[in-house]
Structures are given as structure tokens and as C-alpha cells.
Amino acid sequence: xxxxxxxxxxxxxxxxxxxxxxxxxxxxxxxxxxxxxxxxxxxxxxxxxxxxxxxxxxxxxxxxxxxxxxxxxxxxxxxxxxxxxxxxxxxxxxxxxxxxxxxxxxxxxxxxxxxxxxxxxxxxxxxxxxxxxxxxxxxxxxxxxxxxxxxxxxxxxxxxxxxxxxxxxxxxxxxxxxxxxxxxxxxxxxxxxxxxxxxxxxxxxxxxxxxxxxxx
Amino acid sequence: xxxxxxxxxxxxxxxxxxxxxxxxxxxxxxxxxxxxxxxxxxxxxxxxxxxxxxxxxxxxxxxxxxxxxxxxxxxxxxxxxxxxxxxxxxxxxxxxxxxxxxxxxxxxxxxxxxxxxxxxxxxxxxxxxxxxxxxxxxxxxxxxxxxxxxxxxxxxxxxxxxxxxxxxxxxxxxxxxxxxxxxxxxxxxxxxxxxxxxxxxxxxxxxxxxxxxxxxxxx
Numbered sequence: 001x002x003x004x005x006x007x008x009x010x011x012x013x014x015x016x017x018x019x020x021x022x023x024x025x026x027x028x029x030x031x032x033x034x035x036x037x038x039x040x041x042x043x044x045x046x047x048x049x050x051x052x053x054x055x056x057x058x059x060x061x062x063x064x065x066x067x068x069x070x071x072x073x074x075x076x077x078x079x080x081x082x083x084x085x086x087x088x089x090x091x092x093x094x095x096x097x098x099x100x101x102x103x104x105x106x107x108x109x110x111x112x113x114x115x116x117x118x119x120x121x122x123x124x125x126x127x128x129x130x131x132x133x134x135x136x137x138x139x140x141x142x143x144x145x146x147x148x149x150x151x152x153x154x155x156x157x158x159x160x161x162x163x164x165x166x167x168x169x170x171x172x173x174x175x176x177x178x179x180x181x182x183x184x185x186x187x188x189x190x191x192x193x194x195x196x197x198x199x200x201x202x203x204x205x206x207x208x209x210x211x212x213x214x215x216x
Numbered sequence: 217x218x219x220x221x222x223x224x225x226x227x228x229x230x231x232x233x234x235x236x237x238x239x240x241x242x243x244x245x246x247x248x249x250x251x252x253x254x255x256x257x258x259x260x261x262x263x264x265x266x267x268x269x270x271x272x273x274x275x276x277x278x279x280x281x282x283x284x285x286x287x288x289x290x291x292x293x294x295x296x297x298x299x300x301x302x303x304x305x306x307x308x309x310x311x312x313x314x315x316x317x318x319x320x321x322x323x324x325x326x327x328x329x330x331x332x333x334x335x336x337x338x339x340x341x342x343x344x345x346x347x348x349x350x351x352x353x354x355x356x357x358x359x360x361x362x363x364x365x366x367x368x369x370x371x372x373x374x375x376x377x378x379x380x381x382x383x384x385x386x387x388x389x390x391x392x393x394x395x396x397x398x399x400x401x402x403x404x405x406x407x408x409x410x411x412x413x414x415x416x417x418x419x420x421x422x423x424x425x426x427x428x429x430x431x432x433x434x435x
Binding site for chain 2: 058059062063064065066067068070071074075076077078079152156157159160162163170173174177181182183184186187188190191194195198199202
């Protein structure tokens with residue numbers, strides 16, 4: 001039998017970290033764009049958009065991410081659409097992220113006082129200019145800390161993609177644990193790697209928050 | 217071309233119902249114990265010795281910065297190799313308790329730190345012991361302040377429990393998987409299970425918002 005050293009385990013897990021990172025980035029960027037589009041549609045008060053977005057947010061926040069992934073991966077392929085684990089994971093996490101981000105950002109836009117809206121419309125700025133020059137910059141300042149904080153949730157969420165067979169950190173951990181019969185060491189290493197990814201982001205979010213509240 | 221057959225899934229309703237009941241049972245058990253653990257940890261982080269603060273702080277950060285599924289796999293697959301064997305159900309509850317405990321700690325701590333100084337001084341001047349000050353003066357209003365956040369966290373943990381099906385705990389997602397492996401109606405099975413989770417999360421939120429003021433922190 002081949003013997004695996006701790007370094008062998010760690011090195012192979014380290015190689016898998018990049019897929020976790022790539023998936024997180026896709027979900028975060030894609031989710032951010034969709035979230036922003038939904039937010040703007042909401043602010044622009046498109047007719048009928050409010051209940052649609054509210055339902056969308058409720059649907060993704062009120063159901064397990066795992067079920068959403070199962071639905072995309074197993075559910076759609078049972079209807080004859082061929083969906084790879086990659087696609088299902090990327091789409092699932094992107095939609096999930098967009099629902100959370102649009103809700104977080106809505107709170108930030110609402111935190112800008114009503115007088116700012118009134119003053120800027122009194123200056124004959126249209127919606128685009130209002131968002132670009134008046135509301136956007138103020139909302140952005142409030143939005144950065146919780147957005148960075150949510151990035152941690154996205155990174156942790158990618159672990160669920162392992163269940164539908166996407167080979168990222170957790171899935172690689174399971175494979176190595178099955179090959180080496182050292183689940184204790186392997187899962188401890190997996191947890192450590194997630195911690196190394198997430199903890200700096202958590203600290204960053206916290207320091208951003210402190211800076212924001214220090215200014216007031 | 218696409219023909220949907222929800223009937224094929226719905227005839228398995230006893231399985232789905234049992235799964236939903238198991239999900240609720242897991243949630244109830246872990247919410248009760250997890251909140252207790254959270255309060256204890258919050259006390260330790262605000263009133264404990266420097267050493268205790270460090271230990272609890274490490275626990276909180278470790279849990280909050282790793283995925284639930286890895287914590288669960290570590291407990292269920294990892295611990296047996298050092299001689300601790302857990303049943304799937306016990307491992308699930310334990311993982312959920314440990315997970316909720318860390319988040320609840322931070323939530324309760326935020327509530328505690330918002331206690332006005334004067335209330336503690338007033339309680340002390342009435343000759344209440346430190347334990348009485350904490351359990352009667354500091355804790356109830358702190359829980360009241362953070363209850364919405366606590367309810368959200370309990371629901372996040374309940375939704376997270378879908379992962380427990382992966383270690384063969386027979387809860388709702390397990391039931392959905394079982395049904396779709398029997399009749400190959402994956403699309404229908406997962407839609408129904410997802411909707412059941414949605415209903416559960418709305419119902420649990422209502423229930424906790426109602427129960428909190430009545431049973432947990434008064435008024």
C-alpha cells in the first residue's frame with residue numbers, strides 16, 4: 001500500500017483550493033452583477049418588479065442552498081437538460097449570492113436619508129445621475145463592510161458544490177480521506193484551509209466596519 | 217416532451233412528512249442546546265478570565281470561518297479514526313449545536329454589550345449577586361434586543377441541516393433523494409422538498425417571533 005505523508009495530503013488539498021477560489025469569485029462577481037441589476041430595477045420602481053424581487057429573495061434565503069444545487073443538477077437533467085456539475089454549481093451559487101447581495105444593498109440604499117433624494121431631484125438630476133453622483137457614493141460606503149463579510153458566506157457555500165460532484169476543496173478532501181483512510185487528518189486540513197481563506201476576509205470586514213463607525 | 221408527474225412524488229407523502237418532522241426535531245434540539253451554549257460562551261467572552269476569553273474566541277472564529285459540511289464530516293468521518301463513533305443523528309445534532317453555539321455567542325454578546333451601565337450598577341446596589349445580575353438584569357433584555365438576529369440564525373442552521381442527509385440522517389433532503397432514486401422524478405421531488413423547506417422556514421420564523429417574547433425573555 002502506498003503511504004501518504006501529511007505533506008502529500010496537504011499539497012493535494014492545496015491544489016484544490018484554486019477551484020474553491022475560482023467558484024467563489026464567479027459566484028461573487030456574477031451574483032454582484034445580478035444583485036445590482038435587481039437593486040436598480042427596484043429603485044427605478046419598474047412596474048410589478050417589487051413583489052417579483054421580494055419573492056426571489058424569499059425563495060433563495062428561505063430554502064437550503066443544497067436543495068437549489070440538487071434541483072439544478074439532478075432536477076434539470078431528469079428533464080433532459082444536460083447540466084454539468086460546474087455549470088450547476090456556478091449558476092446555483094450565483095443566484096444564491098445575488099439574492100443575498102441585492103437585499104444587503106437595498107438596506108444600504110435605504111440608509112441614505114430621504115433628503116438626499118429630494119435635494120438631488122430638486123437639482124433636476126435624473127435617476128442615473130442621482131445614483132451616480134449622490135446616492136451611490138453614500139450607499140457604497142455603508143455597503144462595503146457587509147459585502148466583504150458576505151464573501152465569507154460565499155466561500156463557505158462553495159463547499160456544498162462537493163455534494164453534486166464538483167471537485168473543489170471539500171470533494172478533494174473526501175476523495176483523499178477515502179484513499180488514505182485518514183479522515184481525521186484530512187478533514188482537519190480541509191477545515192484549516194477554509195479557515196486560512198476565510199479568516200483574513202472576516203478580519204478585513206471587521207476592520208472596515210470599525211472604520212465606518214469611527215467616522216461618525 | 218417534458219412531462220411532469222408530481223403525483224408520483226406526492227404518493228410518497230409519508231416519507232416527506234417524516235423527513236420534515238425529522239428536520240424540525242433536529243432544529244428544535246440544536247436550537248435549544250445551541251442557544252444555551254451561545255449564552256454560556258457569550259458570558260465567557262464578556263465576563264470570563266483572559267484565558268477563557270481566548271479559548272472561546274478561538275472556538276467562535278474556527279466555526280464561523282469553516283463550512284458546516286466540513287464540520288459535520290469531521291465529526292462523523294474524522295472522529296471514529298480516533299475511537300469516537302457517533303450515530304448519524306447524534307453527529308448531526310452535535311454539529312448543528314456547535315455551529316449555532318458559535319454564531320449565537322456573537323449575537324448574544326452584541327446584545328449584552330448594549331446593556332446600559334446604570335442598570336448593572338443599580339442591580340448591584342440592590343445587593344444582587346453577580347449571577348443574579350447576569351441572569352435577571354443583563355440577559356433578558358439582551359436576548360430581546362437580538363431576538364430577530366437569533367431567529368434568522370436558527371433558520372440558517374435549519375436550512376443547513378439539509379447537508380445532514382449526506383451522512384444518512386433521515387431528514388427532508390434525505391427523503392427527497394430517496395424518492396427520486398426510486399421513481400427517477402428528480403425535478404418534481406426537489407421542487408416539492410424545496411417548497412417544503414420554504415414553508416418550514418416561514419413557519420419557524422413566525423413561531424419563534426411569537427414564542428420569544430412569551431417564553432424566552434418575557435413581555
